[in-house]
Structures are given as C-alpha cells and as structure tokens.
Amino acid sequence: MLKITRKAEYALIALRHLNNIKDGELATVKEISTQYGIPQELLAKALQQLARAKLIEATKGPYGGYKLVTDPNEINMTKFFEILEGPMGIMDCSFDSGCNQLNACNIRTPINRINDSIRTIFDKLTLADITY
Amino acid sequence: MLKITRKAEYALIALRHLNNIKDGELATVKEISTQYGIPQELLAKALQQLARAKLIEATKGPYGGYKLVTDPNEINMTKFFEILEGPMGIMDCSFDSGCNQLNACNIRTPINRINDSIRTIFDKLTLADITY
DNA sequence: CTATTTACGACTAAATTAGTCGGGTATATG
C-alpha cells in the first residue's frame, strides 16, 4: 500500500547515476544494471520510456549509452512518475470516473485533499533533490 | 502506484458514517454496505480489524452493530492505515531489509526523506480531518 | 561483417488486492 514501483526506483537510481557521470560520458544499461544489481531488461524498458520522454538521450551501437539531457532542477517527481506509470493518485476517482461508490461516497472531498498534499510534495521535488 | 487500498477506503467511509450517527446509536455492516454500495463481507472484515484495535466497538445480536469509541482527533491516519494494512512506506527498505539493491543503492537517503514527508502528512491527519 | 547497444512489444511469473464462503459465537426476543 502506497508503494512506489520497483521500476520507478530503478529509473531513479539510473538517473542519479547518469547525473553523476562526467560531462559528455555515456552510461549503458548493462553497466548500470550490474553496478546496482538491477534486472537488465527491466531497467532497459524504464530508460526507454525516459528516452521517449526526452529526459535522457540514447546513442546506439558500440560506445553508445545514455546521458541526461534535462536540467535536474526541471524534472519534478510527479512528471517523472507519470512518465513511467501513468496518472498518479491515491484513489481511483482522481483520474478515473468508474468508482462504484462515487455517488454515495462521503469521503471523496477529504481524500482529495490528502491526495493534493501528496501531489504537492512530488510537484515540488525535483530530480536535483534526489541527486544533490 | 501510490494507491491506498479499497479496504482502507471502505473503512474510512464506514468510520465517517459511524462518526455521524447519533450518540448511542449503532450501525450494522449491512446498513453501511448497502448505503454506500460496498461488498458486505469485505467491509465486515475491515471493521473487525478496527474493532480488534479498539477504535470501534461491536455489539452482537439483534439491534447490534458498531459504534465509534475513540475520539476522532486521536486517530491519526498512519495508525489507521497500519491497523488495516500493516507497515506503511513507499519503498521496501523502510520496514523490510530484504532489498537486493540495499548495499549499492544510491537513492535510499533521498527516498527516505520523501517517505518521511508523506508519513508526516498522515501522522498529522486525524479521522476528524476526514470527517469534519 | 560483426559485435555492441538501444527499441519495442508480447509474453510469463509473482505478488498484492479484492472479494467470497463456511462455520462459529453472542444475544435479544418470544
């Protein structure tokens, strides 16, 4: 309950790694996955999503790899998580209208407030905060 | 991702309901489940957990049911969720030491900070805030 | 040409959550 996914954690680890390597250097999925003990294919998929979203940039072929191409201060965690996992919310009705309880629900408003405070935390948090 | 469980939501709905009924009155699982469209057996289990934890009190037999026996200001959400779902944390290493990445992990400290801020939100939130 | 590395979708496996069932205990009422 209230967990972030493994995939997201792996991606964060990789992003922090990418942020720490020398300017102009690249890191491969293989390097990262062995260094941190992360299943390679899974990390690969996560990084592909981040590349599609232009947070990182890929170079194919030998001596290829990934590098960070966005200012860590510009990537907030809400955006980051939503790239990887889609809409984020502690309850369904925050992004989906198919809840059976919707019409009779007596807690929607307060739950929404909680959701907003959590969202605010992630909105304010940037990759730089994870990396500092 | 980052979702609270249905069971927890159902329990909150029920608690708010219990908080709003007249002093001395009881509400049965059946009443609550039909009023809000909640699967009866599932709600029953949740309320049994809350009863075991002494947040609410059960009366058996005809005219029986549940009533709230704790000051809503005294029940914080962390406690509430942990009664229903066990230890709460956005990542495993906050309560379990079996993470493969643990030794090499480069994000544990910052993730922990995030976890703490979320926990703080729930620590400060009481049932009264859900009920107001 | 070959080895390396990303891209991508389909697939399987594992874990968690949601919901059901069956048999029990307590109790108000007649």
Next chain:
DNA sequence: CATATACCCGACTAATTTAGTCGTAAATAG
C-alpha cells in the same frame, strides 16, 4: 428453549497489478 440477527475469523478464489523475460529489429563503430 428456539430462532433470527449480527459480529467473528480464517481459509479460499478471483482479479488486477507489478516484476521480470524473451525474441526480434535497427543503428553504428570498427
């Protein structure tokens, strides 16, 4: 006492989500 009502509780199944794997393709350095 018999009965109906309501909580108690654990074991079970089903559904959904998350985790991880696999096969194939495309780009590129040497």
